[in-house]
Amino acid sequence: MRRSFITFSCIAGLSACVNANEPRSPFDPLLDSIEQRLEIAQAVALHKWDRDQPVQDSPRERQVLAKVGQAASAHRLSADRAEQFFADQIEANKLRQYHLLNQWHLQHQAPDIPRQDLASEIRPRLDQLQDRLLDALAEFDQQRPQGCSEALAEAIASRTTDAPRRLFLIRATANLCQRP
Template identity: 50%
Template sequence: MPLSQPAAPTTPLTALLDSIDQRLHIAHAVALNKWDSGQAVEAPEREQQVIANARSQALRFGVDGQRAALFFADQIEANKLLQYSALSRWHAVGSAPQTPRIDLRNQLRPQLDRLQRTLLSQLAELDRNRPVHCPATLAQAVAQRARDPQQSLALIRATTHLCSPQ
């Protein structure tokens, strides 16, 4: 029996990527709600509310407000990418999956709001412990996560400005 290798230690980058993945995973449930209600993927008022909230909470976590705003704009765009992809697949076959729905207003949005605080905390930790070669380290970390092409693209979009100068 081959010996299993110990799990790689969690770094600030991998912890943040795990939370970004959690946020991206919610996109499918959001898309189901939008399919059922006929709502558009674009929700400019809600998007601005999320970004303003991140900006206002940022200093409490040790993150520059502009950095937080840009980071969450990237999260929103990545999430919309997955929503558009899901909706397109469902339109192509004429229906959405018959899976249980999670209430957008009362369950998904509070979950996203809680995750926002975790993401801000982890972004601050990454900024304090930034990898020396951040873009290369980030690209390798993203490439090591096995997923379908849309998830990979969404993760790349969600991390677009992660290694930008602060």
């Protein structure tokens, strides 16, 4: 089929452009959800840039992990598995925030785009993604591919050539192929 006839569906920002005619890897549903959470790091970083706040908020991290641990069994996951996975999502989110802040410092400015409030708008959106991520993780654990680490590396490499975006995905999936 000629390339011009291939159907692409693209979402702005970090999210993948998906070629509808190509088979998707078993990692893609989970990687899609991971990238939706990573997408929100930009709004978080803008809020912190405007207020000169640190990226790290340890009490909030403990709150996120406690909620995940409580929700785990409803998603057929152990609390340890769910919490480890979310600890990795938090580290990946901070990595993207640090990366964005570094770029804005280099440019002496942050993008002039509408801001959202961290407590009343952004964190509720992060919380809403929790169930989707835990479902996607449970689904993945039911059909973990052979040669998980190698297959994961290939899935990330074929998803994007953007080096920072690869790094965020690598950090977010650092323990994915460990036995649950």
